[in-house]
Amino acid sequence: MNTKQLFIQTIGCQMNVYDSEQIVSLLKPLWYVSTDALDRADLVVLNTCAIREKAVQKAFSFLGRLAELKRKNPRMIIAVGGCVAQQEGRSMLKRAPILDIVFGTQAVGRLPGMIRRVEARRCRIIDVAVTDGVEEFDIPDADREREGASRFVTIMQGCDNFCTYCVVPYVRGREFSRRPGRILCEIEALVDAGVREVTLLGQNVNSYGKKEGLIPFEALLARINAVDGLHRIRFTTSHPKDLSPGLMSAFADLEKLCAHIHLPVQSGSNAVLNRMHRRYTREDYLEKVRRLRELRPDIAVTSDIIVGFPGESRADFEATLDLVREIEFDGLFAFMYSDRPNAPAARFPDKVTEGEKKERLQELLTLQEQYT
Ligand code: 5AD
Ligand code: SF4
Numbered sequence: 001m002n003t004k005q006l007f008i009q010t011i012g013c014q015m016n017v018y019d020s021e022q023i024v025s026l027l028k029p030l031w032y033v034s035t036d037a038l039d040r041a042d043l044v045v046l047n048t049c050a051i052r053e054k055a056v057q058k059a060f061s062f063l064g065r066l067a068e069l070k071r072k073n074p075r076m077i078i079a080v081g082g083c084v085a086q087q088e089g090r091s092m093l094k095r096a097p098i099l100d101i102v103f104g105t106q107a108v109g110r111l112p113g114m115i116r117r118v119e120a121r122r123c124r125i126i127d128v129a130v131t132d133g134v135e136e137f138d139i140p141d142a143d144r145e146r147e148g149a150s151r152f153v154t155i156m157q158g159c160d161n162f163c164t165y166c167v168v169p170y171v172r173g174r175e176f177s178r179r180p181g182r183i184l185c186e187i188e189a190l191v192d193a194g195v196r197e198v199t200l201l202g203q204n205v206n207s208y209g210k211k212e213g214l215i216p217f218e219a220l221l222a223r224i225n226a227v228d229g230l231h232r233i234r235f236t237t238s239h240p241k242d243l244s245p246g247l248m249s250a251f252a253d254l255e256k257l258c259a260h261i262h263l264p265v266q267s268g269s270n271a272v273l274n275r276m277h278r279r280y281t282r283e284d285y286l287e288k289v290r291r292l293r294e295l296r297p298d299i300a301v302t303s304d305i306i307v308g309f310p311g312e313s314r315a316d317f318e319a320t321l322d323l324v325r326e327i328e329f330d331g332l333f334a335f336m337y338s339d340r341p342n343a344p345a346a347r348f349p350d351k352v353t354e355g356e357k358k359e360r361l362q363e364l365l366t367l368q369e370q371y372t
Pocket of ligand 2: 011012013014015016048049050051082083167168171172
């Protein structure tokens with residue numbers, strides 16, 4: 001059997017990067033090998049992100065490019081997955097006639113079957129089913145052959161927090177944590193294959209296992225810390241409300257845990273945090289960062305901030321600038337608020353104008369430049 005060429009385009013967060021890595025492994029038994037040459041691909045997989053409008057536009061503009069290629073090579077199979085696929089579902093097939101497969105965020109494990117069906121008899125397939133407990137797909141042996149000293153490991157999926165600006169709970173489904181045994185097995189296998197650093201992934205790793213009554217996140221970290229041959233552990237992303245004293249202590253106790261935490265604050269104004277449904281105050285956040293620095297003086301703290309959330313006044317924004325001055329983040333990602341389908345804030349009154357959002361973003365970035 002001849003090999004076939006697979007081109008994967010990944011937009012979005014590390015979750016998507018991880019899913020794309022899994023897809024490469026899962027498709028090896030179907031004789032697909034990765035290529036960088038889009039025009040020679042037999043199969044193109046586009047893994048999409050819906051977190052902000054810009055990311056969605058990126059996905060559709062890539063599909064536009066593919067339309068041209070598919071005219072030249074009608075046998076090319078095109079599959080789109082990830083958060084936009086999940087959000088748009090069937091309407092995606094209508095909007096992009098070139099698509100053969102639309103697969104949702106929980107359908108990655110079923111993709112090989114879908115591709116087999118399309119190869120056998122050209123048909124169009126959609127699978128955007130979401131369930132409460134996500135079935136785990138087996139990590140194929142081929143996965144272990146992949147090179148590189150650093151790898152992602154998903155420990156949980158979905159999100160139950162429902163921050164009012166965020167689309168994630170609607171496109172990634174309910175929170176679900178993998179069993180510690182499965183996670184450790186995967187990490188041990190990676191270490192056997194030469195991996196030295198793992199980054200644990202989840203929308204909110206701090207609440208790992210709570211819902212399922214598994215061990216707490218800091219206990220999982222301690223068990224991973226004990227894996228021989230592993231040198232470094234990182235994790236992302238954290239929610240300030242779930243950053244427990246036990247987890248903070250892990251930064252002092254576990255020598256393999258990197259001295260970095262990405263802790264999105266989103267706003268420095270309590271009124272805005274409240275409307276964002278973040279369930280912590282500015283004071284809580286400052287206190288947690290102070291404690292982290294006390295436990296691990298070399299810790300790097302990075303964050304995300306949204307400017308121009310509905311109803312954000314000049315005074316609210318000043319409070320954010322103030323917090324940035326007080327904390328002196330080691331790195332900051334700043335975004336202009338944008339309405340997302342389903343997210344409640346899309347229906348909130350007192351929208352901030354685009355011009356004002358742009359100005360606030362610039363002001364924030366200029367301030368942060370002094371610290372980064
Ligand atoms: N508008 C702007 N930024 C957003 N983020 C999430 N949703 C939105 C939105 N609707 C930002 C948050 C989050 C990061 C990944 O993206 O800051 O932490
Ligand atoms: Fe984007 Fe969120 Fe989906 Fe990641 S989980 S790809 S950030 S929408």
